[in-house]
Amino acid sequence: MSLDAPSPDHVLIDGVVTGADRFWNAFRIAGQDMGDDAWDDARMAGHDLVARAQGLAHSDVSMPQDLRDRLRGNAPPPSANSLGDNDIGVGNDDDPAKWSDAEFWDAISKLIGELKHGFLDTFQGAAKQYLDFSQALTDIVSKLSSWITTRNDGKEVELDVGQLKEALDKLLEKFKLPSKNAVLWPPRKNDADGKHGEIEGGTKEDAAKWAKDLGLPDSSVVEQPPGSGKYVVVIDTGPIQTMIDTLPKADDNGHATMTTQQLEIWRNGFTGQENQVKTTLQSLSQRYTTANANNENLVKVLSGAIASMSESAKGFYR
Incomplete structure (x- = not known):
């Protein structure tokens, strides 16, 4: 040598x-x-x-x-x-x-x-899920102006509550259990074909630790399936539910008429929930660094x- x-x-x-x-x-x-x-x-x-x-x-x-x-x-x-x-x-x-x-x-x-x-x-899975969730919400918010029309020489506005609620309901359905898109932890395992397989939860203690490390509330720790003793960490869809619960009351045609001031008050609250989702995503990135x-x-x-x-x-x- x-x-x-x-x-x-x-x-x-x-x-x-x-x-x-x-x-x-x-x-x-x-x-x-x-x-x-x-x-x-x-x-x-x-x-x-x-x-x-x-x-x-x-x-x-x-x-x-x-x-x-x-x-x-x-x-x-x-x-x-x-x-x-x-x-x-x-x-x-x-x-x-x-x-x-x-x-x-x-x-x-x-x-x-x-x-x-x-x-x-x-962290990769959690970040990707939250990015998708946040982007889907942003897409809905970008359409908000198209669902608002002015009336009475601009003194009043009409909001298409039906269209907005339908979009929010679909978002909630996509990112809330039993949808697999809701689960942040544990990561989904790939099957023999390289596709995402079934999700098997862990202990409640481990799920609670991960929820804390991801900056999520206790409500994100969920037993899945119910009664199984297995727990997962899910996306906090609370802001979306709040958006739905606080929508203006609509008439039989799914429209709500209000003054411009009432619209701004409602829209500020609506935007606040959107910002909460964005803040959680930013926090996730920061927590990764920490x-x-x-x-x-x-x-x-x-x-x-x-x-x-x-x-x-x-x-x-x-």
């Missing part, structure tokens, strides 16, 4: 270093962009890093004691949107100090996998520690 040629072990380690760096950058960008392409990049980077870490788990690459200590000492505490109970040295029956190198590498790959599946997929810090430490420790290990390997094989 050439003195300048990297060893197989070094190639494995260097691959994890590169993968960890790519994953962290994609992970951070996804939180800022919130677009489908950015999320897909982060998920692919996470999948690649898990595969590389699993490769180390099936190799003879030894793990230095200082790397073991750093990983055990720097794993973040469990949280609903972090790494659950899979932290290294936390909640394991076996003493991590006695783990083999392969077991330690395997634990790292599982941590990264949980970060990808339990965190990225949930929650991201819970996982940043572990990813940086992995990247930095394994990079140091890579440099040591380079020196050894020179």
Whole structure:
């Protein structure tokens, strides 16, 4: 073997270093962009890093004691949107100090996998659902002016309450249980054909934690199906229901006549509910950024520690 040629072990380690760096950058960008392409990049980077870490788990690459200590000492505490109970040295029956190198590498790959599946997929799904929900509401609001006509030389207006209510009812039907579009957590799993499969809820405690982390009210935690003991977190459709409940009283033709002042009073309340939906969406994005810090430490420790290990390997094989 050439003195300048990297060893197989070094190639494995260097691959994890590169993968960890790519994953962290994609992970951070996804939180800022919130677009489908950015999320897909982060998920692919996470999948690649898990595969590389699993490769180390099936190799003879030894793990230095200082790397073991750093990983055990720097794993973040469990949280609903972090790494659950899979932290290294936390909640394991076996003493991590006695783990083999392969077991330690395997634990790292599982941590990264949980970060990808339990965190990225949930926030991606929740953000996409709320974006769709918010956009659908915006589309309705954009049509509002077409449902208003002036009467009596502009002193009065007529609102087509029937058309507006029909649009709001359809929106509610699309994003409220039993529609699958209502569910933010747990993420929908894909079936063998790559299509979204059935949704299986979790414990009430986990659902409550996720609702809190997503910035949603307690009413978003719902037992589904009723009586099953399984709980899901759903979109807060309360603002839409309020819009429907506060619509002006219509005549037999579905129209409501009012003064311009009465219209403005009603429209201010209507717009306030729309803003509440937008605020929740913005809060979701901000909470992702905040929650991201819970996982940043572990990813940086992995990247930095394994990079140091890579440099040591380079020196050894020179």
